[in-house]
Amino acid sequence: MMTGEYDVRLVILSILVAVFASYTALDLAGRLVSAYERKAYGWLVGGALAMGTGIWSMHFVAMLAFSLPIRLGYDITITFFSWLMAVIASGLALFVIGQNTLSWGRLLAAGLMMGIAICGMHYTGMAAMRMQPGIDYDPLLFGASALIAFVASMAAMWICFTLRNVHSFSGSLQKLGAALVMGLAIAGMHYTGMAAAHFSAEALCLAASDLDSTWLAVLIAVATFALLGITLVVSVLDQRLESRTSQLVHSLSEANAKLLHRSLHDPLTNLPNRMLLEDRIKQSIYVATREHSKFALVYMDLDGFKAVNDNLGHQVGDALLKEVSQLVADNIRSSDTIARVGGDEFVLLINDLKNEQAVISVCSKVLSVIQHIRGIGPHRFGISASMGIAICPDDGVEPSRLLAHADTAMYHVKSSGKNGYQFFQEQMNTDFSEEFQIQTELREAISTDVLELYYQPKLSTDEQQLVGAEALLRWNHSSKGQISPSRFIPIAEKFGLIFDLDQWVLEHACKSIRHWLNRGLQVPPISINLSALRLRQKDLVEQVEHCLQHYQLDPAYLVFEITETAEMQDILQAIEVLARLNLMGIHIALDDFGTGYSSLTHLKLLPMQQLKIDRSFISDLTSKPGQAEIVESIINLAHALQLKVVAEGVETEEQLAHLQKVRCDEVQGFLLSKPLPEERFVQLLRQYSAG
Structure with a gap:
């Protein structure tokens, strides 16, 4: 029997090839799991070729490390068929460890099939020597090699399956250790x-070649290292590309989700x-x-x-909206x-x-929590x-109709004193339609100059001389007749026409004054009412x-003339605006005194002359007990503040006499x-000018 020898250098080289092939297998296992379905099949085929070639190369280098006297x-x-078996075995292994789960039954079956394929690769590769007479095998060692192939296959697949999702540095070290174990097992x-294997002393190798086995082994090993290296590099680059792609997809998904959220939510309060x-x-x-149920919309x-x-500024306003949103x-x-x-x-x-x-319960609760807001930060208000x-x-089965009806009911609450709730009633639509028609006609009346100014004289109390007049707006409608200011002015405020209306009064009063002056008439100061909204207008001055x-x-x-309600709502802005008007030479009068929320502090701060x-107060001056004393106190207070006093609504001689007193x-x-x-x-002005 011939005894073979091994080239230690090639043995070591074969083991290194086995370890490298094992490490590549571990990395490819991770790629199969993370890759997309169509891409995973490509990695399965490519991985089987690279890994199978690596295992076969280890076998072939080890065969070349072996030498006999012949x-x-x-x-x-x-030899090609032995390589094909290695590729098939590798493909089977990668397919098994690429699944979501790995049961013991599947592991045993796959380990048996892969062990058979590896054994087939090895012993087919031995058969490629074409020894004559043939090789005799020790049954015990033959069985041991088959058992090792089976156990090594199971262990390799289990290790690959366990470490396939590990991508950290410590995970790489674990893979390296596992690859060493797998390589040594192979x-x-x-x-x-x-x-x-036992070779007969008279045996001849019918496939004998003059090629130097050492250089052939090195060439195969280098080629295999290159193939496995390229596979590893491509795997790593693909993994990074896929990771980056995954990050981009995730970022894009997040961005789309944010865009969708923003398109459906209010940016300030984050409410729908x-x-x-x-x-x-x-x-x-x-x-x-x-x-057959019901639901409610509350505007x-x-x-x-x-x-x-x-x-107080938009920051405070925004903070208030956020607080209201959260409370509700x-x-x-x-x-x-x-x-x-x-x-x-x-x-x-x-x-x-x-x-x-x-x-009703919900509305009452919401009204209560809103009324309990006492301000924002250092700013106090209700x-x-x-x-x-x-x-x-x-009240309807269409979103637009329900919203319109809830909105209409809300406006009725506004016009009825605010701070409450009201259910929609069909009559409200009639009222709203009438209001809408009035605002349309009022808009046209402003643009076509069909409104009029009336002037109510102001006389000195003692001598009853003309000392001024108040310009009062009148609307003589072509079909409805005279429409009271108490009717159309609230509608103008509701539909945003009050600015145009106030500007119309200012323009026409100034135009009339200039016209009278040009005619040589003596003109007393003309009073014009400023609405609460107009007083807040930034470009009023x-x-x-x-x-x-x-x-x-x-x-x-x-x-x-400003009302107490107007200046009390915006005291800080009112002081600034009125002060600028006052500096121009325009006098300011506080109208309807006693009906609002005036305080002595406000009266001292506001730049007023009247x-x-x-x-x-005047209507009950002589009939209601205590009313005369109140009026007298108001007059004394005004005089103490260097203000002139005008009494409105004087209708009887008794009232005039008491005011004189x-x-x-x-x-x-x-x-x-x-x-x-x-x-x-104008006739009155002529008398005034002549006298």
């Missing part, structure tokens, strides 16, 4: 199989916006129709928010919705409504809300300056003169 060689065709199987609200209303309509507007926003959200069910649909406008969607009392309620299906310059008027010809006592400066009322159209007021 020349050896290997049949190319048989090498152990080969050399056990080689130890089982109108678009999302309408979608939820449609869902609620569907459920209500299917289950809510904050009372006094504009005053807070204008006086905390006091409704999770199945309900609060949405912000405008500046200070919110809509509550209350689902699965059992009865009207349920929505706030309330007006709420209109529409019920589906009673500039508009007044422009109007005076256009008509070349001395500012002393104008007196601006105080007008409200007609409600308590030294009231000026009087105005039907006893002296009703409001006069311009042509009759």
